Amino acid sequence: MHVVVRTGPFKGNISGCNPKTVCDDENFGGPSWGSFLGRKDGLTASQTGANKALPSAFDPLIAIASKFAAVGLDSRDLVALCPFIWPRSLFLTPRLYDFNKTRKPDPTLSRTQLKILQKSCPRGGNRTALTNLDPTTVNTFDNRYFSNLQASAGLLQSDQELFSTPKSNTVEMVNQFSANQTAFFESFVASMIKMISYISVLTGMEGEVRTRCRRVNNI
Incomplete structure (x- = not known):
């Protein structure tokens, strides 16, 4: 299993990856892949919505x-x-x-x-x-x-x-x-x-690029 790591609003070239992707850390074996940059985070969360949407x-x-x-x-x-x-x-x-x-x-x-x-x-x-x-x-x-x-x-x-x-x-x-x-x-x-x-990509004025992944920027 590999964990996708994002340390901030951008990340440079790592281990030969394309600069436009974030590479994964190898921890448990398995395949390697890169994730596209540019996805924004939401400003709110809904436990009710998550419980309804998630299996x-x-x-x-x-x-x-x-x-x-x-x-x-x-x-x-x-x-x-x-x-x-x-x-x-x-x-x-x-x-x-x-x-x-x-x-x-x-x-x-x-x-x-x-x-x-x-x-x-x-x-x-x-x-x-x-x-x-x-x-x-x-x-x-x-x-x-x-x-x-x-x-x-x-x-x-x-x-x-x-x-x-x-x-x-x-x-x-x-x-x-x-x-x-x-x-x-x-x-x-x-x-x-x-x-x-x-899935559910935010565009325009929706969402933000967080400086810390765990919380919205104004906290």
Whole structure:
């Protein structure tokens, strides 16, 4: 995994990158890419708006795909970007103990994975505890996430639905990315650039270029 770093309103040439892009830091392996400069930040934030627009760990696949499509991202973007998260136990416990209010675990979860996750997220335990999305190669960004889905070992309900939803075109993509890490990396880079560079771009007098990324300039 690579972290895109922006230190101010502009940044010079780094590690041979084009001066018009900001390069990523290599921390966990995986592909390299550059991000376009010039995107402005908003002046306000809305938790309600974010909760409505962002996919939930409990959303069915059709709802997640609809939210992606609303901002111009397709099914391939959805599958490629799904490994990009570290979930908390509160998103797992319903699947482990009361899936769809049945008082039983999610039947698509393998028995082995169920025992592992119940140990990490015991009933009534710390709901804020973080869990690795890919327990097999924790510190490496690779395609093992997709192999886990094939083995019914997806962590979140929304993860496993990528492979367990009958007749979904996401099943073929999971199989492709599991078999071909290069194909996954190429799609991940394209989808990351698409997501961070082209969604809800502010133009004209909208927004500002922040001198500090964490806050608006007048604070």
